[in-house]
Amino acid sequence: MVAPIDFEKDKVDLAVQFGAGNWPGVETELLFKDLIQPVCSPKLIKSARLSELDDLKKVPLLHSHYRRTDWPDWLMAVKRPDLLANEGISFPSSVLTYQAAVEGVGVAVGQLFLLRNEIQDGTLVPLFNAPFERPMAHYVAWPKQRPLGRKARSFIHWLKGQIAESLAAAS
Known part of the structure; x- marks a missing residue:
């Protein structure tokens, strides 16, 4: 997990943070939830014949240093x-974890929103039709003691609009 921003030390107006919010x-606004699911290349699905959960024993599970709990959380959600x-x-x-999945090295647990382009173009394929929404999300954050100005509010409005467009296009 990445440490939360220290607005006193870092001297920024806004930050995008991942966590419980x-x-x-800090004040926060939700940007998008953390929906995760195993993903891999179509080539690996075919070569390893990945069709059921037990098939995960045949391939390497790919882990990201900063998202260490993705596999445990997802496997607990599917009771495996x-x-x-x-x-x-x-x-x-x-x-790097997602790139290894694209290259067919193994199966990663992917953040579906962040991988929407790779999923749409078929570079990565979600497995097992079992997305899991974790209790964490991506938030825009700012210090409570500094009210947001017009430009920061406009930026947040624009950012949320971009995310809404992406979510609509993905569904």
């Missing part, structure tokens, strides 16, 4: 914590 001294015995491969970032 209840940071001390036994599959965590597959230690898999860890990567220092989600970007």
Whole structure:
């Protein structure tokens, strides 16, 4: 998990943060929820014959350093914590984890909203029709003691509009 921004130290007006949205001294607005699901390349689906949960034993599970609980959370949601015995491969970032999935190295748990382009173009395929919404989300955040100005409000409005467009296009 990435540490929350320290508005006193970092001297920024706004930040996009991932978490529960209840940071001390901070106001937040929800941007999008954390909907996760295993994803992999179409090539790996075919070569490893991935069609049921037990097939995950045949391939490496790909883990992101900053999203260490994705696999445990998803496997608990589908009532298969036994599959965590597959230690898999860890990567220092989600970007590298998802790239390894695109390349057919293994199966990653993906944030569906952030991977919508790869899913739409068929580079990555969601597996098992079992998305799981975690209690965390992406938020725009700002310090409570600094009211938002017109420009910051306009930016938040624009950002939320972009996200709404992307969500509408994905469904």
